Amino acid sequence: MxxxxxxxxxxxxxxxxxxxxxxxxxxxxxxxxxxxxxxxxxxxxxxxxxxxxxxxxxxxxxxxxxxxxxxxxxxxxxxxxxxxxxxxxxxxxxxxxxxxxxxxxxxxxxxxxxxxxxxxxxxxxxxxxxxxxxxxxxxxxxxxxxxxxxxxxxxxxxxxxxxxxxxxxxxxxxxxxxxxxxxxxxxxxxxxxxxxxxxxxxxxxxxxxxxxxxxxxxxxxxxxxxxxxxxxxxxxxxxxxxxxxxxxxxxxxxxxxxxxxxxxxxxxxxxxxxxxxxxxxxxxxxxxxxxxxxxxxxxxxxxxxxxxxxxxxxxxxxxxxxxxxxxxxxxxxxxxxxxxxxxxxxxxxxxxxxxxxxxxxxxxxxxxxxxxTGRMKRFIKLFGLRLNLDDIEKRIEQQQGIVVACVGNDDRLLVFLENGDLLEPVKQDILKVYKLHPSVVKVSAVSKLPRFENGKINYNKLKDL
Structure with a gap:
């Protein structure tokens, strides 16, 4: 050198x-x-x-x-x-x-x-x-x-x-x-x-x-x-x-x-x-x-x-x-x-x-x-790219005007909505913007997002789903 x-x-x-x-x-x-x-x-x-x-x-x-x-x-x-x-x-x-x-x-x-x-x-x-x-x-x-x-x-x-x-x-x-x-x-x-x-x-x-x-x-x-x-x-x-x-x-x-x-x-x-x-x-x-x-x-x-x-x-x-x-x-x-x-x-x-x-x-x-052994912050890595789950939530909420929650790991991004009519539009938007393969993104509907008493989303319960 x-x-x-x-x-x-x-x-x-x-x-x-x-x-x-x-x-x-x-x-x-x-x-x-x-x-x-x-x-x-x-x-x-x-x-x-x-x-x-x-x-x-x-x-x-x-x-x-x-x-x-x-x-x-x-x-x-x-x-x-x-x-x-x-x-x-x-x-x-x-x-x-x-x-x-x-x-x-x-x-x-x-x-x-x-x-x-x-x-x-x-x-x-x-x-x-x-x-x-x-x-x-x-x-x-x-x-x-x-x-x-x-x-x-x-x-x-x-x-x-x-x-x-x-x-x-x-x-x-x-x-x-x-x-x-x-x-x-x-x-x-x-x-x-x-x-x-x-x-x-x-x-x-x-x-x-x-x-x-x-x-x-x-x-x-x-x-x-x-x-x-x-x-x-x-x-x-x-x-x-x-x-x-x-x-x-x-x-x-x-x-x-x-x-x-x-x-x-x-x-x-x-x-x-x-x-x-x-x-x-x-x-x-x-x-x-x-x-x-x-x-x-x-x-x-x-x-x-x-x-x-x-x-x-x-x-x-x-x-x-x-x-x-x-x-x-x-x-x-x-x-x-x-x-x-x-x-x-x-x-x-x-x-x-x-x-x-x-x-x-x-x-x-x-x-x-x-x-x-684990992570302190809410981000995942897909295809080597780090994705901030909070950032993804904010963007979807701004684009669609809906409440959304994201969880995941280094194999898959999971997105939960309270509106089943928007599953496909949200997934297509995520694939287009974040350049991800369809196999690693799953968008699901729930009747109501689980929350704690203080109103914050219970992400652990979503992971269990």
């Missing part, structure tokens, strides 16, 4: 391959350096720190825009290129970014935004006359706290957060300049972004694709470019088991990783044995966007004896269980600065000082391996 070199400062004359896209176009790190400089010239003048918004795809141009923003010291929000337009406009109206980048989408932004077409991508510049609030100099990236829900709540990550997490990952994963990782996760998702950051730090090639791991196209790319690693969330591994991963011939594979939610012990066992038989390594990990993606990992040689564990802290991190509340607490240089819900919040400094209350309940065994 380059000493004291930030991953976004690409070296000018490096002839090693940096990016291979799904059209087989190749960029060396030297080429990437030049492209990023050109991208910086396309963005608004950098006389002050600005807020950018990138509509992300796993393609070269969004990565160039991301690196350009980091080099310019602009703060940048990363969102899904396919995010529902109403949700996107809500975020734009809330934060009023100074510039917006997209490869090929052309939403109707407010009239204060001036559009410019650059052949391979588009940029909108905010020409509003109002004085924009200042942005804290340490603020680098804003990531959504709730996947594709379009919530205006974002995690504020500093340059130190990004760099520290990338360094830790390169430290415990076998990432070298010969590593050839393929993108299996969205760029705007903290886990997916951490793969990009860590491989840029190690100066290894990235094979970029948005193709599903269930498609022939994905595996053709995998074999063509001798991919050595991939990352996945629990749903990924459920699908790979159905594809009979144990039978797949993957001679170039060196290791694979899992995070984004709890993987069932039976699947941990299955993939650990697959890894052993293939002579590769399997890493089970735990993390949160609030910690720039990674908090702990299970060393591959201990995976079969620690199938239900989230492992040990990543290098330079500390993990422990609060004696009074049983909450897992994490401390490290990758802990976020805090949250943002308005443009004004971007001026705030580091509010956490490296200490994160994870919201997960846990325990630690005699060997120093940690386990999650």
């Amino acid at each position: 380059r000493e004291k070199m930030y991953f976004w400062n690409i070296e000018k004359d490096d002839e090693r391959i940096a990016i291979i896209d799904q059209n087989d176009s190749k960029l060396t790190y030297g080429n990437l350096f030049e492209k990023v400089q050109m991208m910086k010239d396309c963005l608004p003048d950098s006389s002050r720190k600005r807020l950018g918004l990138i509509l992300c795809q796993n393609q070269a141009f969004p990565i160039m825009a991301y690196l350009a923003a980091l080099q310019r010291q602009d703060a940048v929000m990363l969102l899904d290129e396919k995010l529902d337009e109403a949700l996107l406009l809500n975020i734009v109206n809330t934060y009023k970014p100074d510039w917006i980048f997209s490869v090929d989408r052309k939403p109707e932004f407010p009239s204060s935004y001036k559009f410019s077409d650059h052949t391979f991508f588009q940029i909108w510049t905010n020409h509003t006359n109002e004085e924009m609030d200042s942005i804290h100099p340490d603020l680098a990236v804003l990531l959504s706290t709730s996947g594709t829900t379009g919530s205006a709540k974002f995690v504020r990550l500093s340059y130190q957060n990004l760099q520290a997490n990338a360094e830790s990952i390169v430290n415990y994963l076998p990432i070298t300049t010969n590593e050839r990782a393929i993108t299996t996760l969205p760029m705007q998702y903290s886990y997916g972004l951490s793969v990009i950051n860590s491989h840029l730090l190690a100066q290894g090639p990235l094979i970029l694709t948005d193709a599903s791991m269930l498609s022939k196209e994905f595996w053709s790319l995998f074999h063509e470019h001798n991919v050595t690693s991939f990352a996945g969330v629990p749903y990924t591994y459920q699908m790979l088991q159905r594809l009979r991963f144990e039978k797949m011939d993957l001679p170039s594979l060196r290791y694979f990783t899992q995070a984004g939610g709890r993987l069932a012990p039976t699947l941990v066992d299955y993939f650990a044995k697959c890894a052993h038989d293939k002579g590769v390594q399997f890493f089970v990990m735990y993390g949160q966007t609030e910690a720039t993606a990674r908090i702990s990992y299970v060393p591959p040689e201990r995976i079969l004896e620690k199938k239900e564990s989230i492992g040990v802290p990543i290098p330079n991190g500390k993990l422990w269980v609060d004696e009074d509340t049983s909450e897992l607490l994490y401390e490290g240089p990758n802990v976020m600065m805090g949250y943002a819900e308005t443009r004004q919040d971007l001026a705030k400094g580091d509010e956490l000082n490296g200490l994160l209350h994870t919201g997960d309940l846990g325990r630690v065994d005699n060997g120093g391996f940690f386990y999650i």
Whole structure:
């Protein structure tokens, strides 16, 4: 690893391959350096720190825009290129970014935004006359706290957060300049972004694709470019088991990783044995966007004896269980600065000082391996994306004008209504907005939602239903 070199400062004359896209176009790190400089010239003048918004795809141009923003010291929000337009406009109206980048989408932004077409991508510049609030100099990236829900709540990550997490990952994963990782996760998702950051730090090639791991196209790319690693969330591994991963011939594979939610012990066992038989390594990990993606990992040689564990802290991190509340607490240089819900919040400094209350309940065994035993907050993870159940309830209530209650786990979202006529409209709205598969959403009608004496919904009773 380059000493004291930030991953976004690409070296000018490096002839090693940096990016291979799904059209087989190749960029060396030297080429990437030049492209990023050109991208910086396309963005608004950098006389002050600005807020950018990138509509992300796993393609070269969004990565160039991301690196350009980091080099310019602009703060940048990363969102899904396919995010529902109403949700996107809500975020734009809330934060009023100074510039917006997209490869090929052309939403109707407010009239204060001036559009410019650059052949391979588009940029909108905010020409509003109002004085924009200042942005804290340490603020680098804003990531959504709730996947594709379009919530205006974002995690504020500093340059130190990004760099520290990338360094830790390169430290415990076998990432070298010969590593050839393929993108299996969205760029705007903290886990997916951490793969990009860590491989840029190690100066290894990235094979970029948005193709599903269930498609022939994905595996053709995998074999063509001798991919050595991939990352996945629990749903990924459920699908790979159905594809009979144990039978797949993957001679170039060196290791694979899992995070984004709890993987069932039976699947941990299955993939650990697959890894052993293939002579590769399997890493089970735990993390949160609030910690720039990674908090702990299970060393591959201990995976079969620690199938239900989230492992040990990543290098330079500390993990422990609060004696009074049983909450897992994490401390490290990758802990976020805090949250943002308005443009004004971007001026705030580091509010956490490296200490994160994870919201997960846990325990630690005699060997120093940690386990999650429950959650303190109302959120679930589906397909690796965290969904705040309270946010979903509020949105449905605002849209439909009805009372609704949501419960669930990492396998399914359950929605309860008191109006049976709206079951299908509510389900279709949820599928459209949150980009979920129909199999993981169930909407049911009840005559009356169960409540406590104080009028609050009894979610435990709903779970029993």
